[in-house]
Amino acid sequence: MNRLAKKYLRPSQIPTKACHGCGIGMIENWLLQALDELDLKQEDVIFGTGIGCVGRQTFATWGGDNFGATHGRALAVATGLKLAQPDKKYLIVVGDGDAASIGTSHLIHAARRNLGVTVICEDNMGYESTGGQFSPTTPAGYVTNSSPYGMVEPGFDPCDVVMAAGATFVAETTATQWHQTVKVVRKALQNDGFSFVHVRFPCNENFGAYALGTRDTVKNLEWIYEHTQGRKTDGSETDFAWETGVKRDASNSRPEFSRLLRDMNARVRADMAAKAQAKAS
């Protein structure tokens, strides 16, 4: 176990049940690095997740308090929890199914409210724990077990959605960008508001095998790297390219949701006290 795992994780729950070559453990290690660089302690952070590969592999690995919501509902739970525990940092680690499909309405409204949580959307571009079906983030045209003739729907970028909804910090990276991911997660955690970090990573067992034709981790990472650069290793252009990096940094530019409610309560109660005093005198 490495130093960060020892500091933050639960020894009995790691290594996880993740498949060989899965990027989830690696990305979690990067998240720990960001927490460590910010000097956050285990008790400063509430770890939340959902259902699917990301939920199953990360749930209970966190050494502190943590919850695994039903599919897509991590942000709905966090909306209530934040009211009761406003001073904690929230690391909500979910998959593309949670964030970009079944739970998108909660994602949009958490962004709109500027709920003080950091959402890490770890995106393996499909429903891989159920055997590799396409999701809204599967690139159009790619073959999966539920798109044997190529996915006919257009793709979907959750970063665009949360930006339109008013998220105060939005960034996109991939599993080939270690230092950049640590850096943006650190920034995301410093925003007292809604932060969204989209991290694409390879699934060897399903997306790799069916969409890319290989279960080789290095080849699948290379495919992600090429699409991050827009250019293949042989110099030719890729079929499409992702724009990674910080997409919006309006950190701490508007009040966090639970603070808005606490401030309103203080105002209401001050008015009540003033009225009571005026009545008495």
Added chain:
Amino acid sequence: MLATDLGVKETLVAPWMDWAARYTQGRRLLEAGTYALTEGAIAAGCRVFAGYPITPATDIAEYMSKRLPQVGGYYVQCEDELAGMHACAGASLGGLKAMTATSGPGYTLMHDAYGWAITNEIPLVVVDAMRVGPISGITGAPGQGEFYIARYASHGGNFETIVLSPASVQEAFWLTVDAFNLAERFRTPVTILTDQVISDMWEDLFIPDDYGALDFVVPRKHNLAMPFYPVGSDALDVPPNVVGHGTGVCVSAYTHTEEGYDIEEMEAQWAQTYRLVNKIRHHRDQLARYETLGLEDADVIAVAYGANARTVKTGVLETRRRGVRAGFVRLITLWPFLDELFERDCRYLVCELNYDGQLVREVTRAAPDKRKVHFMGKSAELHTVAEVVAGLSGIAAAGRIPELPYIWTEVR
């Protein structure tokens, strides 16, 4: 007409009989059921309401949005009912008592959150102000269509639920406090199954002055040590878990160990089921709330709950006055079902606000002779006193309900 005038025994078993006798300082108001449900929650210490507006439960949301900031609580208007109940579960996990309120169409969206809250033993209160359905139905007409849905509020089986139903504005106030108490003691969501009539109607309402002085309110406690989930145990009064106090508690959608770790072993599944079922079944004696009248000599007993029970009770008294030995059972606790109220070997007339017959199926199961259980279903409006009298008199005289317009009697 009063039961005492007819010389029959009338009983109401509920903890608030004692509360109402001991707390008499307060305000006497003319208010709506939704107001009573809201104030009951505030009195019980509810500090978070998260939900979505829906007729006829909307007024609870509106009252909450006004009241909660005054007591340091939070009103959250969510994107849907599903989010509303999950947010309540989150708030409760964080240590605040929480409630949501809805009607049938919103209630069906909450099953996902119900399963999560039941499995993780999260105390909270859900109000369902039933209207006639299915789906949107008629928004301003009462229904009793969620009798079984409230019992089976999640898929997957392997759990019990607690469901209560008030029959007056005053009772809605006390019963809401009771619901919060049971949620804390049993570590589970408690459903208040009310209806459009009780929630919308205005009646006399007594509200105690000082909520802080109510000694019967079960305060929120925190479980700060293992076991977080006493699987294999039926223990009552285990303090709820809290997220954010650094206990390392794990809360999830999976079958869990006592730490809360996900596990795929049958022994763990059985131990969890034992906990979720028997913490309620083995403490049924703590859960009986009901009203009865004239059971000691009844030849035919009318059974009802909620708004409907009011006209049915009047019908029973009128039938008695006419010389028929009629009795009355009003269920307040709907689940776990109070089988013990149906031990008398006589005829039963189950009056409920649906044509398909729901409560009647449970009474048929509990009664000594299923051939003597009759159904009087009405849809979208209350039974009239005349209908109840005709039904009871017909059964007493000829063993059957006479044919009446707008009444369904077939169950099978």
